[in-house]
Amino acid sequence: MSQSIIEVEGLSKGYRLGEINLRSLHRAWKKRIKNWIQGAKEEEELFWAIKDLSFKVNPGEVVGVIGSNGAGKSTLLKILSRITAPTEGRAVLRGKLASLLEVGTGFHHELTGRENIFLSGTFLGLKRKEIEAKYEEIVEFSQIGEFIETPVKRYSSGMFVRLAFSVAAFLEADIMIVDEVLAVGDAAFQRKCLGKMEDVAQSGRTILFVSHNMGAVKELTTRGIYLKKGRLVFDGPIDEAANQYLGAATGNEGHATSHDLKLVERSGESGKRWMFTGIQSVGQPFLVGYNKPLRFELEYESKEKVDEIQIGFHIANVFGTRLTTCRSIDSGVKLTCAKGEKGKLSMVIEKPFLPPGLYMVQLGAMSGFDENGLDYIHDALRFEVNHESCPDYYTATHKDQGVRMPSVWSVDR
Amino acid sequence: MGDGGVGLKKMNSVNKEIVIESKHSLWDWHLGELWDYQDLLFLMVRRDFVSKYKQTLFAPIWMLVQTFLKSVVYVVVFGKIGQISTDGVPPILFYMAGLISFSLFSSAWSSCWASFSSNLGVFSKVYFPRLIAPIASLCSILIEAVLQMVGMGLIYLYIKTTSLSVGLHLHWGVVFLPIIFMNILFLGAGVGLICSSLTIKYRDVRYIIIFVQGMWVYATPVIYPLSCIPEHWRWLAALNPLTSLIEAVKYVVLGVGTVNLSMLGYSMGVTAFVLVLGLVLFHKAERTFVDII
Numbered sequence: 001m002s003q004s005i006i007e008v009e010g011l012s013k014g015y016r017l018g019e020i021n022l023r024s025l026h027r028a029w030k031k032r033i034k035n036w037i038q039g040a041k042e043e044e045e046l047f048w049a050i051k052d053l054s055f056k057v058n059p060g061e062v063v064g065v066i067g068s069n070g071a072g073k074s075t076l077l078k079i080l081s082r083i084t085a086p087t088e089g090r091a092v093l094r095g096k097l098a099s100l101l102e103v104g105t106g107f108h109h110e111l112t113g114r115e116n117i118f119l120s121g122t123f124l125g126l127k128r129k130e131i132e133a134k135y136e137e138i139v140e141f142s143q144i145g146e147f148i149e150t151p152v153k154r155y156s157s158g159m160f161v162r163l164a165f166s167v168a169a170f171l172e173a174d175i176m177i178v179d180e181v182l183a184v185g186d187a188a189f190q191r192k193c194l195g196k197m198e199d200v201a202q203s204g205r206t207i208l209f210v211s212h213n214m215g216a217v218k219e220l221t222t223r224g225i226y227l228k229k230g231r232l233v234f235d236g237p238i239d240e241a242a243n244q245y246l247g248a249a250t251g252n253e254g255h256a257t258s259h260d261l262k263l264v265e266r267s268g269e270s271g272k273r274w275m276f277t278g279i280q281s282v283g284q285p286f287l288v289g290y291n292k293p294l295r296f297e298l299e300y301e302s303k304e305k306v307d308e309i310q311i312g313f314h315i316a317n318v319f320g321t322r323l324t325t326c327r328s329i330d331s332g333v334k335l336t337c338a339k340g341e342k343g344k345l346s347m348v349i350e351k352p353f354l355p356p357g358l359y360m361v362q363l364g365a366m367s368g369f370d371e372n373g374l375d376y377i378h379d380a381l382r383f384e385v386n387h388e389s390c391p392d393y394y395t396a397t398h399k400d401q402g403v404r405m406p407s408v409w410s411v412d413r
Numbered sequence: 414m415g416d417g418g419v420g421l422k423k424m425n426s427v428n429k430e431i432v433i434e435s436k437h438s439l440w441d442w443h444l445g446e447l448w449d450y451q452d453l454l455f456l457m458v459r460r461d462f463v464s465k466y467k468q469t470l471f472a473p474i475w476m477l478v479q480t481f482l483k484s485v486v487y488v489v490v491f492g493k494i495g496q497i498s499t500d501g502v503p504p505i506l507f508y509m510a511g512l513i514s515f516s517l518f519s520s521a522w523s524s525c526w527a528s529f530s531s532n533l534g535v536f537s538k539v540y541f542p543r544l545i546a547p548i549a550s551l552c553s554i555l556i557e558a559v560l561q562m563v564g565m566g567l568i569y570l571y572i573k574t575t576s577l578s579v580g581l582h583l584h585w586g587v588v589f590l591p592i593i594f595m596n597i598l599f600l601g602a603g604v605g606l607i608c609s610s611l612t613i614k615y616r617d618v619r620y621i622i623i624f625v626q627g628m629w630v631y632a633t634p635v636i637y638p639l640s641c642i643p644e645h646w647r648w649l650a651a652l653n654p655l656t657s658l659i660e661a662v663k664y665v666v667l668g669v670g671t672v673n674l675s676m677l678g679y680s681m682g683v684t685a686f687v688l689v690l691g692l693v694l695f696h697k698a699e700r701t702f703v704d705i706i
Contacts, residue, residue: 015704025615078703079433082540085700086435093431101538110464119460122453123539151467 003094005175005206006057006080010089013075014046046087049075050230053089059174062207064221064238066245072230073210077101077179080208095174095206098125102179104164109153113144113163116152120167134170141196142166143189162189169196176200179210194219218242243286259381261299261363268364268373273304274337275375276363281383282346288383290356290390294349296381298363302337306367309335309374313347314362315354315403322362323354324403353404356387437700439693446542453541457549458556476557477564480516484508491636500638500669502581503572507667509565511635514662517558517594518601518655519626524550525605525691526622529613529702536703543699544692547609551602558594569666586665593665597658600684606691610698613705634659639671651676654683 050072057063065073079086081099106123107116117138121131131138139148142163144155152160178197194216201207201220211217217224217238224241226234234244258280266275278299281288288294298311311328326349328334337343361381366373447454466472484505491497492504499507525547529536532546573581611618630636633655642650650656657676664670 078537082431082433083537084703085437086433088435090435091433093433094429096429097431097540099539105538106535108460108464110467111460115460115463119456122450122456123535123541125539125541128452128456 004056005059005061005094006055006208007092007094008053008055008080008089009091011053011076011079011086011091012051012088013049013072013079013084014087015049017045017047048230050079050227053227053230053232055225055232055235057206057208059095059206060204061223062201062209062221064217064224064241065208065210065227066217066224066241067227067233068245070229071227073227074101074179075230076227077177077208077210081177093175096125096172097175097177098171098173099177100124100168100171100179101177103161103168107152107160107164110151112151113139113142113148113155116163117167120164121170124168124171125173126171130172138166138170141169141192158189165189165193169193169200173205175206175208177208261377261380264377264380266375266377268366268376271375273374274302274306274309274365274367275300276365276377276380277301277342279361279363279381281381284383286383287386289386291351291353292389294352294383296347296361298345298347300335300337300343300345300365302339302341305337305339306374307336309337309365309367311335311345312364312366314364315352316360316362317357323359351406352385353406354385355402355404356385356390358382358384437696439697442544442692442696443542447544447548450541450545454545454549454552457545458552461550461553462556473560476560480509480512480561481564481568484512487512487636497637498641500640500663500667502667502669506565506569506572506581507638507663507669508636509561509568510663510666511659513558513561513565514594514597514659515630515633515635515655517554517597519629520554520557521551521598521601522605522608522626524554525602526608526612528606528609528695529698529706533703533706544695547602547606547695551598555594555598582668584665584668586661590662590665593658593661596681596684597655597662599688600654600658600680603684603687603689603691606695607687610694613698613702629653629655632656634663638663638669647671651679654680654687656680 053072053076065076067073077099078084078101080091080093081097081101083101104120106120108119111119114135117135118128118131122128139145142159142165144159144163147155147159152163155163197209197220207220209217209221221238224234224236224238224245225232226241226245234241259278261276261278276298280297280299282295282297284292284295296313298313311333313326313328314322315324315326316322326347328345328347333345335343335345359382360379361383362376362378363380364373364376466475469475487508488504491508492499528543528547528550532543535541536543536546569581608618608622612622632650632653634641634650639647639650639656639660657672657680660670661672661677662670664672
C-alpha cells in the first residue's frame, strides 16, 4: 500500500479533574498569575485519557480497538471523529469519514421514519441525492414497512433501533469509525447487522471498530490495537491482541490458565487467617469448548487454625455480574485447617451450560457464619467459552443470556 | 456489495485530507466546508419547522397571531393606559414593526446562545461544521420574521384602505428593509455566539445575560419612539446599536422615526465587530466544549 489512510502521531488527550466552582477558578487564576510573574510554565495536572498514541492504518484494513472500560477507546474515537480536539499530537485522515458512535444520531422523535432517514443520513455525512438513491433499500433493510410515514415516537424500541441502524448500514465513506453499535436490537436483527458489517469490511473500506464483544471483533477485524490506561500496549494480529486483552485482567499476559493469587486485590478478611494462594485450570486451554467440563484446582494456605471452612466458586461475566455459584458444601466438603497448613482443592463442573463469551472466576471462603469471610477475590482467573464449538453462536453471544439451565420440555396438545 | 473499489477510487480522486491537531488558528473557520453541508442545513431548518408545528391544525397562523396579540396588549397597556406616543401612526402597526424587529434580534440571540446546549446530543456523536446549527436556527427565525411582516402588511393594507385620514406612507427606503433585517439578525447572532462560549464553563454568566436580555427591550425604541427622548439624551439611546436599526425599520415601513446615516453606520460597525468576535469565540469553544458542558 502506498500511503496510510489514517496516521496518528503522539495523540494525547488530558482532562481536568474535579468540579468547576469558585475554588477551581481561584486555583486556576493563582496558577496563571504565578506563572506570569515567575515566567515559569507550570503544567496543569491532567488526567490522561489517552497518552502518546501513534499508529498507522493502511487503506482497506479493518482494525479492532480493544481494551477494558476507561482504556481510552471512546476518547480515541471521539478525537478521530472530530468531536473533541486532542490536547497534544495530531492525526491525519485521508478520505471521507463516517463515524457511528451511537445508533440513531440526529433522529427527531416528532418526525416520521422517512423524514428521519433523510435527517439522520445527512447528519452522518450523506447527501440528499445519495439517500434518495438508496431510500428503498434502507426501508427494506429496516423491515419497517408501512410505518415509515409514522412519527418515530410511536415506534417500538425495536423498530426504532432497526430503522436507525439501517441508515447507518448504508453509509458510504472511505473510513468508518464504529463504536459498539451492534449491541442493540433483537438477536435476528443483530445477526443481519453483523452480516452487513462483514460485507462492508470485505468491500475494501477502512474500518476502526470498537466492541466488547470479542466474538464480533475477531470475526470482523484482522488487526487489533489494544489500549490499556490510555496507552498502546499491543498492535498486531487480532487474535494475539484479543488474547493479551483477555489474559491481562489477571495480571498475566497471554493465555492464563493458572494464576498466583498471593498478591492480588482481595476483600473480606483479605486472607489474614486463611487465603487462596493459587488457581489453576486443569487440562484445558484458556479457550474452553462449549459445554465441556471445567476443572479447577485451588491452592490455599492457613496461617491459623481455622474450622469448618466453606468455599464458594463463582462465575461472573467480565463486567463482574455474578452468573452462578458452586459451593464446596454441596459436595459435603468442609475444611478444617491447622496452623501453617497448605493444600489443594479440586473441583469440576461437568456441564457448565455457559454461552460463548468471556468469564471471570471469583473465589470466596468463609468459616462458619462469619459475615466477613476469610478471603474473597473478585477477579481470580478468566476463561473464554469458544463460540466456534457452540451450535447457535450468533443468538448466544449477542444477547446476554446468562447460564443455560438444563430443562425438560414437552408439548401438551 | 462489491462497491469497495469504487469507494477507494473515489478517495484517490478527491483525496480529501482531514488534519486533526491540538493547535488551531483563531481565524480558521472552515467556512468553505459549510457549503458541503447545505443539505444538512436545509433539513435542519425543515426539522425545526416541522417539529414545532406538528400536531397543530393551523400551523403558520400561530406565528402571526402571537405577534399580533402581543401588539394588541401593547396598544392597550402602553398606548391607551400609558399614553406613550407612537409618532402619529396607528399604534398596532407601530408596535408590530417594533416587536417583529426586536424579536428578530432577541430570538437570534437566544438561539445562538443555546447552540451548544440544545445540540449537545448530535455534537457529541457526529462531526459536522458546528456553525451549521446556529445558522439553521437563524434561517428559521428569518423565515418567521418575513411571514410576520407579511401579516403586518395585510393589516397595513386594511388600515390604509379603510381609514383615509391616516398619513401612512411607505418610504422608498423600504428596498433596504432586507439589509436592515439581516443587520439586526447578525447583531443578535453575534451577541448570542459570544454568550454561548462564555456560558459553557461558568454558568453564572447565564443569569446576568437573562437579566440584560430582558431589559434590552426597554433600552430600545420598541414601545416608544426615539423622538420621545429629549434631544440632548438621544446620543445615549443611540449607543445601543439596535436603536437606529429599529428606528430605520419604522422609518422605511411607516414613515416615522429618527434616523441618520452616522447612527446606522455605527450600528453596522458594532454588528460587524460583535459578529467576528462571536465567530472567533465560537470556533475556539467548539473544539472542546463536549468535555466541559
